[in-house]
Amino acid sequence: MKKPDSSVCKNKLRPSSLTGGGSGLKLMAVFFALIFLTGCVSSSLLKAKTDYLQAERLQRSLRQEEATAAYKRTRQEISAVISRKPSGEAYLLKGLTEVNLNLWEEAENSFRLAASLGEDKAQAWAEELRLFGLARSFEAQGWTETSTRLYGVLTEKGKYQPVVRASVGRLVDLRLKALVDFSEPLEAAQKEKNKILAEALKMVERAVEQEPACGYYHYLLAQVLAHQKDYNQSLEEAVMAKELGLPSEEIWRDNDLQIIFCYEQLEKSLQPEELTAFRARYNSWVKKWKWPTETTPDWKRS
């Protein structure tokens, strides 16, 4: 097939050539083609938006794997839209999708491009993602103090919820890691451990205050409280985390095992009169979750 001559096309589109009858028709054809293409791009953008919302719905219903697949699909769709017609809105959606896929660096880049195309709020998000990426790099290189400081800044001053949540998670992990690694003589160690735990607790409690319906924060709280041997409170927080939803299956399962651990510890320590009421309360949850026994979650097989 003969390749179309692009110079001819260019000539035909020149304003001076638009006055002729045939050229008028061609202009109309080009006009409608443009409208059609714009329509295609907008409908693809709309489809990507719909898929993004669907992915969010799946995530809220704790169907994490399906949500991940939907986010991946959305990212592919939105990348195709961008390659045809880049826009601030498209880059913003791409960035949001990438955050959900934990592609932090890519998200930062998308938000920057969104900001340069007029999406003002994306600039601040890109800055927060950049700081978070920096903190992760420092952490990977063993610069714990610097990364802790950066996570702390994001936890206190951050506005972009996914970054704030991830920073709180990293901060708690770093604090608990310090606790586990502690190898000082017993008495001095206990004092220092209590201090670290009090700090971690304060940090997560503040996060819960700001976002009480975030299951992940309640999960973190349950972890810290278990270190303090406050199994009653830890159990309550883990139950709340389960009811509010958690970001992944492994955290979900770990949280179930945390519930069972607290239950077993309380069974050993409660007085008989308290134990009856506690068992009744606990069993109502077990029934609701359809667990085969008090210490066997529905997914457990061995």
Place this chain on the structure above:
Amino acid sequence: MAGKKLETFLKQAAGVVQDFFPAGSPVFIPLLYSALVWAVKRKGDLEAEVSGLKLWLEPEIVNNKPDEFILDFFKGDPALTWTFSLELKNREIKSLRQAFRALYPVKGLEEPFLQSLFSEEIAKGDYRLIVAQFDSRLRLALDEIKATEKQLELWPALKDIGENFLSLGWALMAEPELRARLKANLEKNEQTEEEE
């Protein structure tokens, strides 16, 4: 579906997946097993599942547990209590914590890929071997899968196998029973192949 049919299906499926890996690879059975378990659980994105494997091993999830949680994990399972009786008796938290890092995702969180990868050791109750080989075996398995990812047909092939499996009505079986039958059949297949 009769046991014979399952055997034939798994033999064919193993044949398909095996083609993607070098001869004698320890990876394809765990991958096939996980693909079928995930299919039954309606997890469509197998690639995300496998790449998500590292999340199950995020050190912070398992490394930062309180000592009491770790002791309870070992004491709550008779086989683990027996294997680590000395450490438990002497309260050697440091070595128990190290063992916990490998055993908690396998025995506690029951990640299907890891369970299949170490199925032989689990069956024999050789938990010390899992601990000793956990990092190297897992790294090897993930590297092999990564190398295979270049062959774009792997994930669609696994997805097809999962869908065919579902269309045969296996999703109606209780998950523990299904896992047991899959495991038995896949291991049988593997033995037959070795003998041949």
